[in-house]
Amino acid sequence: MKFSDVYLPLGLILAFVLAFFYPSWGEYLFHINLFGLKINQIIIFLIFGISGYLLKFDNFRFNSHLLISLSGGIIINMLCAPLLALILLHIIPLNAGLTIGVLTISCVPPTMATGIISTTIAKGNTTWAIVFTIVLNAVGVLIVPFTFDNFVDVVASQKINALAILQSLFLLVVLPAIIGFFIKKKWGLKKHFLFTYFQPSAIIFIAFCTVAAGRNNFTKLTPSSIILLLITVIILHFLLIGVCLLFSKIKKLKLEETKAFTFVCSQKTLPLALSILAILPTEIATLATIPCLLYHLSQVFIDSFIAYFWQKKQDQI
Numbered sequence: 001m002k003f004s005d006v007y008l009p010l011g012l013i014l015a016f017v018l019a020f021f022y023p024s025w026g027e028y029l030f031h032i033n034l035f036g037l038k039i040n041q042i043i044i045f046l047i048f049g050i051s052g053y054l055l056k057f058d059n060f061r062f063n064s065h066l067l068i069s070l071s072g073g074i075i076i077n078m079l080c081a082p083l084l085a086l087i088l089l090h091i092i093p094l095n096a097g098l099t100i101g102v103l104t105i106s107c108v109p110p111t112m113a114t115g116i117i118s119t120t121i122a123k124g125n126t127t128w129a130i131v132f133t134i135v136l137n138a139v140g141v142l143i144v145p146f147t148f149d150n151f152v153d154v155v156a157s158q159k160i161n162a163l164a165i166l167q168s169l170f171l172l173v174v175l176p177a178i179i180g181f182f183i184k185k186k187w188g189l190k191k192h193f194l195f196t197y198f199q200p201s202a203i204i205f206i207a208f209c210t211v212a213a214g215r216n217n218f219t220k221l222t223p224s225s226i227i228l229l230l231i232t233v234i235i236l237h238f239l240l241i242g243v244c245l246l247f248s249k250i251k252k253l254k255l256e257e258t259k260a261f262t263f264v265c266s267q268k269t270l271p272l273a274l275s276i277l278a279i280l281p282t283e284i285a286t287l288a289t290i291p292c293l294l295y296h297l298s299q300v301f302i303d304s305f306i307a308y309f310w311q312k313k314q315d316q317i
Contacts, residue, residue: 008200011200011201011204012204012293014204015207015211016293018212019212023215024212026209026211027209027215029212030209030210038278039209040278041275043202044202044278046176046198047198047199047203048172048176049177050180050198050199051112051177051180051199052177052184053181053184066128066131069128069253070131070135072251072261073264076247077109077265079147080243082107082151083151084236085106085236088102089232092235098225098287098288100152100280101277101289101290101291101292102295103152104277104288105270105273105291105292105295106268107151107152108140108269109139109140109141109144110132110264110268111269114263114267114299114300114303115129115132115133115264118307119260119307121304121307121308122259122263122308122310123256123259123311123314124255124256124259124260124263125256125259128257128260129260129264132264133264141174199271203270203274210274210277210285210289221290229291230294234298234302237266241266241306244265247261263303263306263307266303270292270293
């Protein structure tokens with residue numbers, strides 16, 4: 001296992017610890033405004049600018065088999081996930097802020113890198129993982145504002161504005177991705193090793209600032225509510241893995257395709273969830289950040305074990 005594979009989860013754990021014991025710096029950074037934008041929003045812009053820069057379309061090979069699987073992946077990741085989360089939250093009661101966080105992370109598309117990395121480790125179909133990641137994220141940006149509007153509005157104390165979210169996602173996600181992509185096309189710059197660490201470092205920084213700013217809200221959580229939250233996000237991830245495996249069996253996907261489909265379609269991207277929460281009131285966003293961070297951490301650890309299990313099983317064949 002490479003250091004880059006564990007850099008983000010270890011960094012997020014460290015961010016939690018520092019934010020709790022040294023919150024003043026994080027709280028100060030959280031409230032910094034540059035040209036009317038929070039520093040977190042500027043960093044999110046840079047995250048997706050680099051994501052656009054790193055996009056590759058060389059491996060796209062569309063056929064009916066792939067298109068049907070993509071349709072299934074979109075339904076599972078973008079529609080089934082928030083529905084499962086809503087059902088789960090009726091069984092496991094959480095307070096409103098944590099509930100909004102669980103629903104937020106369930107609404108967003110898959111990670112831009114972790115699913116591909118897990119597929120590669122498990123010796124799955126990496127091309128499929130790349131295609132699914134790009135397509136689901138492109139479609140997800142259009143779907144998220146409306147799924148978020150419908151599902152989160154059930155528990156939110158105020159009306160969620162889908163168009164405002166769509167506008168925010170365009171400015172913070174789509175626009176920088178387009179700029180990054182065309183910068184690469186125009187100048188043909190090569191990938192720099194710093195890109196490997198900028199995005200996870202940026203996410204760690206945002207997590208530190210957000211947790212520090214909402215530390216008072218976090219300390220109000222009881223140990224039982226934290227345990228219930230952790231159980232909720234872990235169950236949700238396993239439910240999505242189960243649905244992906246069921247679809248793979250029904251569709252009769254090859255093992256390599258099943259690995260790519262399962263990893264990508266069961267995962268959720270943290271930066272996009274944070275960009276959505278950035279437009280919500282601070283008292284809601286800081287608390288709702290916790291489920292998003294816990295889901296991300298749990299999916300990284302769970303999928304790492306699954307990937308290595310599949311890898312060993314493949315080596316024995």
